[in-house]
Amino acid sequence: MTWTLMIHGGCGAMRPATLSPDAEERARSGLEAALDAGAAVLSSGGSALDAVEVAARVLEDDPAFNAGRGSVLTTDGRCELDAAIMDGRDRRAGAVAGMTTTRAPISAARAALEHSPHVLLTYAGADAFAREQGLEQVENGFFITAERQAQLDKVMAAGGKFDTDIKYGTIGAVAVDSAGHVAAATSTGGLTAKRWGRIGDSPLIGAGTYADDRAAAVSATGLGEAFIRAVGAHQLAMRMMIGGESLQAALDAVLADVVALGGNGGLIAVAPSGEAAWGFTTPGMYRARADTDGREVHVFGE
Ligand code: ASP
Numbered sequence: 001m002t003w004t005l006m007i008h009g010g011c012g013a014m015r016p017a018t019l020s021p022d023a024e025e026r027a028r029s030g031l032e033a034a035l036d037a038g039a040a041v042l043s044s045g046g047s048a049l050d051a052v053e054v055a056a057r058v059l060e061d062d063p064a065f066n067a068g069r070g071s072v073l074t075t076d077g078r079c080e081l082d083a084a085i086m087d088g089r090d091r092r093a094g095a096v097a098g099m100t101t102t103r104a105p106i107s108a109a110r111a112a113l114e115h116s117p118h119v120l121l122t123y124a125g126a127d128a129f130a131r132e133q134g135l136e137q138v139e140n141g142f143f144i145t146a147e148r149q150a151q152l153d154k155v156m157a158a159g160g161k162f163d164t165d166i167k168y169g170t171i172g173a174v175a176v177d178s179a180g181h182v183a184a185a186t187s188t189g190g191l192t193a194k195r196w197g198r199i200g201d202s203p204l205i206g207a208g209t210y211a212d213d214r215a216a217a218v219s220a221t222g223l224g225e226a227f228i229r230a231v232g233a234h235q236l237a238m239r240m241m242i243g244g245e246s247l248q249a250a251l252d253a254v255l256a257d258v259v260a261l262g263g264n265g266g267l268i269a270v271a272p273s274g275e276a277a278w279g280f281t282t283p284g285m286y287r288a289r290a291d292t293d294g295r296e297v298h299v300f301g302e
Helices: 021-043 048-061 105-115 123-132 146-157 224-230 232-241 247-260
Strands: 004-012 081-087 092-099 120-122 171-176 182-188 209-211 217-222 265-270 276-280 284-291 294-300
Touching: 004 021, 004 048, 004 217, 004 265, 004 276, 021 048, 021 171, 021 284, 021 294, 048 081, 048 105, 048 171, 048 182, 081 105, 081 209, 092 105, 092 123, 092 209, 105 120, 105 123, 105 182, 120 123, 171 217, 171 265, 182 209, 182 217, 209 232, 217 224, 217 232, 224 232, 224 247, 232 247, 232 265, 247 265, 247 276, 265 284, 276 284
Parallel strands: 092 120
Antiparallel strands: 004 171, 004 284, 081 092, 081 182, 171 182, 209 217, 217 265, 265 276, 284 294
């Protein structure tokens, strides 16, 4: 019985010289905990869909990452949360964007996949749906941490311009289960100082999240606008399916396309064969992988 789980906690400018040992340790232990949760599902014969949801949920609840608690703030100091999940077996998908009160956006996306006739729900309607589904509701302040508030203050003091030293802390998980099915999940607070109801790539099926048993399951992090324009996650799968490219070649080509559009970012992907790949155009990316043979956790570009 073989399976593979790959997760990311975002990419960015982290280097050994600039990332504090404490921040590195917090990120590493968060990734370990998410691997534990997802691997427990897969090693007992569970589905890739369940595994990516539980792994994403652990990372959402961890304030070290830009998803759920610890999400970045909009210009008016709120968290607006986006998430998507997709099942490679039948390409069923659920997504939510602009949520402000639902504790586990990835589970709201899963509920949309299972219990809604729609794929993408947004803002107050998405939270109302999640509430109807019995998902825990919290005050928006629950998501806000002092660290994210300080980041917003810094960006606003600089005139609201995006920080070039940015760390994209979105989280994602992709898995292939012992039946050979793939699934993908992505969850994020988006970009610091976003406004006007901005929605990034993460909850958009085909941009930041995609899963198709005929090719791969994919989750992205980075400048969402570039991934939307590149239709990054879907492009990766189609390069494999139609273009016959290998998983790693397709992933590298999508990242090159994102860079050509002025963006930066990272991708994780798995294929039904069990093959797994990652890549990023920033100095580092929080990333980890587990399979039947063991696990690895990385932060820097090594
Ligand atoms: N891709 C996310 C977005 O643009 C940001 C991130 O990866 O941290 O919303």
